[in-house]
Amino acid sequence: xxxxxxxxxxxxxxxxxxxxxxxxxxxxxxxxxxxxxxxxxxxxxxxxxxxxxxxxxxxxxxxxxxxxxxxxxxxxxxxxxxxxxxxxxxxxxxxxxxxxxxxxxxxxxxxxxxxxxxxxxxxxxxxxxxxxxxxxxxxxxxxxxxxxxxxxxxxxxxxxxxxxxxxxxxxxxxxxxxxxxxxxxxxxxxxxxxxxxxxxxxxxxxxxxxxxxxxxxxxxxxxxxxxxxxxxxxxxxxxxxxxxxxxxxxxxxxxxxxxxxxxxxxxxxxxxxxxxxxxxxxxxxxxxxxxxxxxxxxxxxxxxxxxxxxxxxxxxxxxxxxxxxxxxxxxxxxxxxxxxxxxxxxxxxxxxxxxxxxxxxxxxxxxxx
Amino acid sequence: xxxxxxxxxxxxxxxxxxxxxxxxxxxxxxxxxxxxxxxxxxxxxxxxxxxxxxxxxxxxxxxxxxxxxxxxxxxxxxxxxxxxxxxxxxxxxxxxxxxxxxxxxxxxxxxxxxxxxxxxxxxxxxxxxxxxxxxxxxxxxxxxxxxxxxxxxxxxxxxxxxxxxxxxxxxxxxxxxxxxxxxxxxxxxxxxxxxxxxxxxxxxxxxxxxxxxxxxxxxxxxxxxxxxxxxxxxxxxxxxxxxxxxxxxxxxxxxxxxxxxxxxxxxxxxxxxxxxxxxxxxxxxxxxxxxxxxxxxxxxxxxxxxxxxxxxxxxxxxxxxxxxxxxxxxxxxxxxxxxxxxxxxxxxxxxxxxxxxxxxxxxxxxxxxxxxxxxxxxxxxxxxxxxxxxxxxxxxxxxxxxxxxxxxxxxxxxxxxxxxxxxxxxxxxxxxxxxxxxxxxxxxxxxxxxxxxxxxxxxxxxxxxxxxxxxxx
Numbered sequence: 001x002x003x004x005x006x007x008x009x010x011x012x013x014x015x016x017x018x019x020x021x022x023x024x025x026x027x028x029x030x031x032x033x034x035x036x037x038x039x040x041x042x043x044x045x046x047x048x049x050x051x052x053x054x055x056x057x058x059x060x061x062x063x064x065x066x067x068x069x070x071x072x073x074x075x076x077x078x079x080x081x082x083x084x085x086x087x088x089x090x091x092x093x094x095x096x097x098x099x100x101x102x103x104x105x106x107x108x109x110x111x112x113x114x115x116x117x118x119x120x121x122x123x124x125x126x127x128x129x130x131x132x133x134x135x136x137x138x139x140x141x142x143x144x145x146x147x148x149x150x151x152x153x154x155x156x157x158x159x160x161x162x163x164x165x166x167x168x169x170x171x172x173x174x175x176x177x178x179x180x181x182x183x184x185x186x187x188x189x190x191x192x193x194x195x196x197x198x199x200x201x202x203x204x205x206x207x208x209x210x211x212x213x214x215x216x217x218x219x220x221x222x223x224x225x226x227x228x229x230x231x232x233x234x235x236x237x238x239x240x241x242x243x244x245x246x247x248x249x250x251x252x253x254x255x256x257x258x259x260x261x262x263x264x265x266x267x268x269x270x271x272x273x274x275x276x277x278x279x280x281x282x283x284x285x286x287x288x289x290x291x292x293x294x295x296x297x298x299x300x301x302x303x304x305x306x307x308x309x310x311x312x313x314x315x316x317x318x319x320x321x322x323x324x325x326x327x328x329x330x331x332x333x334x335x336x337x338x339x340x341x342x343x344x345x346x347x348x349x350x351x352x353x354x355x356x357x358x359x360x361x362x363x364x365x366x367x368x369x
Numbered sequence: 370x371x372x373x374x375x376x377x378x379x380x381x382x383x384x385x386x387x388x389x390x391x392x393x394x395x396x397x398x399x400x401x402x403x404x405x406x407x408x409x410x411x412x413x414x415x416x417x418x419x420x421x422x423x424x425x426x427x428x429x430x431x432x433x434x435x436x437x438x439x440x441x442x443x444x445x446x447x448x449x450x451x452x453x454x455x456x457x458x459x460x461x462x463x464x465x466x467x468x469x470x471x472x473x474x475x476x477x478x479x480x481x482x483x484x485x486x487x488x489x490x491x492x493x494x495x496x497x498x499x500x501x502x503x504x505x506x507x508x509x510x511x512x513x514x515x516x517x518x519x520x521x522x523x524x525x526x527x528x529x530x531x532x533x534x535x536x537x538x539x540x541x542x543x544x545x546x547x548x549x550x551x552x553x554x555x556x557x558x559x560x561x562x563x564x565x566x567x568x569x570x571x572x573x574x575x576x577x578x579x580x581x582x583x584x585x586x587x588x589x590x591x592x593x594x595x596x597x598x599x600x601x602x603x604x605x606x607x608x609x610x611x612x613x614x615x616x617x618x619x620x621x622x623x624x625x626x627x628x629x630x631x632x633x634x635x636x637x638x639x640x641x642x643x644x645x646x647x648x649x650x651x652x653x654x655x656x657x658x659x660x661x662x663x664x665x666x667x668x669x670x671x672x673x674x675x676x677x678x679x680x681x682x683x684x685x686x687x688x689x690x691x692x693x694x695x696x697x698x699x700x701x702x703x704x705x706x707x708x709x710x711x712x713x714x715x716x717x718x719x720x721x722x723x724x725x726x727x728x729x730x731x732x733x734x735x736x737x738x739x740x741x742x743x744x745x746x747x748x749x750x751x752x753x754x755x756x757x758x759x760x761x762x763x764x765x766x767x768x769x770x771x772x773x774x775x776x777x778x779x780x781x782x783x784x785x786x787x788x789x790x791x792x793x794x795x796x797x798x799x800x801x802x803x804x805x806x807x808x809x810x811x812x813x814x815x816x817x818x819x820x821x822x823x824x825x826x827x828x829x830x831x832x833x834x835x836x837x838x839x840x841x842x
Binding site for chain 1: 616619620623639642643648649652653654655658659661662665
C-alpha cells in the first residue's frame with residue numbers, strides 16, 4: 001500500500017478541481033435548466049418562479065429561462081386537438097401578486113370554461129413581475145415553442161419608456177438572448193447596454209456559476225414544496241394599499257414633453273406581433289387605479305400623470321389601428337376599491353371583472369377569424 | 370457555527386498543528402478556546418448579556434475546577450499562568466469597547482470596564498471562599514446550580530422571566546422580553562462536561578488536572594457548539610501525549626473535515642429547504658408529501674449533526690485530540706436499541722453513566738425490588754424523557770422522549786419474547802438478511818415518526834400531522 005501523502009493528494013484535488021472548472025466554462029452549453037423534476041416528480045407550477053421570500057413562499061427569482069419554462073405545468077402538458085391554448089403575457093398584475101393561482105386572471109378564465117371554435121380554452125400564465133416590454137418580448141419568443149393558439153398581451157404605459165426596457169433583472173441576466181432580439185428585430189436599443197450582464201471567463205466556471213447552479217437545485221427542491229402545499233407566494237393578511245394621495249409631480253420618467261415613438265418602445269410591441277407569427281395576438285391596455293385623492297386632478301395614480309397616460313392611450317389606439325392589431329383598452333374597467341397594493345394589482349373581484357371582458361374578447365376573436 | 374467560523378477554526382488548527390512544542394500548543398489551544406467562548410456567543414438584545422454569559426461560562430468552569438481539584442494541591446502554584454491568561458483575555462475583551470472601530474458584530478458588546486473589574490473581583494472572591502470553605506456538599510451544590518441554569522435556559526417561560534429580569538436590571542423595556550433573549554452559547558454541552566467532572570470527583574474517579582487542562586477540556590473550541598461530549602480522562606491523555614501528526618493523521622483529519630462540510634453544508638442545507646416545520650405542517654395537503662417532508666427532516670437532522678461532528682472531529686484531530694464518535698450509521702441499525710447506541714453516542718453514554726445506570730442500581734437495591742419489566746420501563750422511559758427535556762422543556766420534547774422510551778421498552782420486551790424463536794428468523798442467510806432489512810425499515814420509520822414531535826412545537830399540531838401521515842386529513 002502506498003504511504004499517505006496529504007500534500008500530493010491536496011495538489012491532485014486542486015488540479016482536478018481546476019480542470020473541472022475549465023471544462024465546465026468551455027463546454028457547458030448553459031442548458032442545464034432543461035433538466036427538471038417538474039411535471040415528472042412533482043407538478044408543474046402555474047406561474048413563473050418569482051419571489052424574495054423563498055423559505056416561506058417556496059418560490060424565488062432566477063433568470064434561467066429554460067429552467068423557468070420547464071418548471072411550468074405548460075411544459076409538461078401535451079396539447080390535445082380539443083385545447084385552445086391561450087398565453088397571457090404581462091407584468092405582476094398578470095402573474096398575480098397577492099393572488100392565489102385560482103384568483104388570477106388566468107384562474108378566472110379557466111374556471112369560466114370558455115369554448116372557442118369548438119375547443120376548450122386553457123389559459124396559461126406567462127406574466128412576470130417586472131414592467132418592461134422587452135421582458136415580455138423575451139418571454140413571448142421563448143413561449144412560442146409551446147404552440148399557443150392565441151396570445152393575450154396585457155400592458156401598461158410604464159412598460160413602454162426606453163429606460164425601462166433593460167431594467168428588469170430577467171432582461172439584464174439574459175444578455176445573449178436580448179442582443180439576439182435587438183439584432184433580429186432591429187430594435188432601437190443598445191446591445192451594449194451597461195445593464196446587460198456579460199459573464200467573464202471566471203464567471204462561466206463552476207466556481208463563478210455557483211449561485212446559478214445552486215438556484216437550479218433550489219428550484220427543484222422548492223418544486224417538492226410546491227407539490228406538497230400549492231403555495232408559491234406569501235399572502236400577507238395586511239399590506240399597504242395603493243397610494244391615492246399623490247405627489248404634485250407632473251413628470252413621467254423625467255419627461256414633460258409629449259410622448260412619441262422616440263420616447264416609447266413601440267418598436268418592441270411591433271416585434272412581439274412579428275414574433276408571434278400567425279398566432280393571433282390581442283393587446284390589452286390593463287386596468288389602472290384612478291385615484292380620487294390629493295392631486296388626483298393632475299395624476300391618475302402613483303405611476304401616471306394624466307397628460308402622459310392620456311397621450312399614451314391615444315398613441316396606442318392609433319398604432320393598433322394602423323397596424324391592424326386586435327386591441328382592448330380596459331384602462332378604467334375596474335373601480336378603485338378593487339386594487340390591492342399597487343395601481344395595477346387587482347383584487348379577486350377585479351380579476352373576475354377583467355376575465356369577463358377578456359373572455360368575451362377571446363370568444364369573439366374566433367368568430368372574427 | 371457558520372461556514373466562515375468553521376474555516377477560521379480549521380485554518381487556526383492547521384497552524385497549531387504545525388507548532389510542534391507540546392506545552393506551547395496547549396497554551397495556544399486554551400487561549401483560542403477562551404477567545405472562542407466570546408466570539409461564538411451571539412450578541413443578544415439585552416445590553417451586555419452576551420458578554421456576561423461568556424464570563425459566566427468561564428466562571429462556572431473555574432469554580433468547578435476549584436471544587437474538583439485535589440485538596441492537597443496549591444491551586445496557584447502551577448496554575449497562575451493559566452489564571453493570568455484567562456484574566457488578560459477577559460480584560461482585553463472588556464477593553465474592546467474603547468476601540469475606535471466597531472468590533473461588536475464579532476463579539477458581544479462588553480459592559481463598562483469598571484463593571485468587568487468588579488465582576489472579576491467577585492469571581493476571585495468566590496474562588497477564595499470555595500477553596501477556603503470547601504465541603505463535599507459544595508460539589509452537589511454546583512451540580513444543582515448547573516442543572517438549575519440548564520432548566521432556566523431550556524424552559525421558555527423561565528427564559529422569558531429571566532429576560533424580563535435582566536431587561537429591568539438594565540433599564541430596558543420588558544414589553545419586548547422574549548425567551549430567545551437568553552441564548553447561552555454552548556452551555557448545554559458545557560453543563561454535561563462540568564457535571565461529568567464533578568460526579569467523577571465525588572466518586573473519586575477524577576484524575577488530577579491542571580486549570581489549563583480543565584478549561585481546555587470544558588471549552589475546547591471545536592466541540593464548544595455541539596459536542597461530542599468527551600470524557601476528561603480521555604481528553605487529557607491526548608493533551609499530555611507528545612504531539613505528533615503523521616501523514617495518516619492529516620489524511621484522516623482532512624477526510625473527516627471535507628466529508629463533514631459536504632454533509633452539513635450541501636446535503637443538510639439543501640434538505641433544510643423541504644423539511645417538516647410548523648408552517649408547512651399546516652400547508653401540506655397529501656399523505657405522500659407529508660411522508661416526504663418527514664423523511665427529509667429525518668435525513669436533514671442526521672446529515673446536519675453528523676456532518677458537524679465530522680468537521681469537529683477533523684479539526685480536533687489536527688490538534689492531536691481524538692474526540693469520540695457521535696454517529697455510526699444509526700439509520701442502518703435493525704432495532705431501536707442499536708439505533709440509540711449509534712445516534713448521538715456521547716450524549717447517550719453520558720446519560721447511561723450519570724442517570725440510567727445509577728437509577729437502575731438504585732431500583733435493584735430496593736428492599737422490595739420492582740419486577741424487572743417495570744424497572745426496565747421506568748429506567749428507559751425516564752432516560753429518554755430526560756434526553757427530550759434536555760433539548761427543551763416543552764410538551765413535545767416530553768412526547769418525543771416517551772415515544773423513544775416506549776420504543777426501547779417494547780423492543781426490549783420483544784427481544785426477550787423472541788429469543789427462544791430467534792433461530793426462526795436467521796435460519797438461512799436470506800432469512801437473516803430479510804429480518805435485518807425489515808428491522809432497519811421499521812426502526813427508521815419509528816424514529817422518523819418520533820421526529821414529528823421534535824420538528825413541531827405543539828402536541829395538537831403533531832397529532833394533526835400524524836392524521837395526515839396516515840391519510841386522515
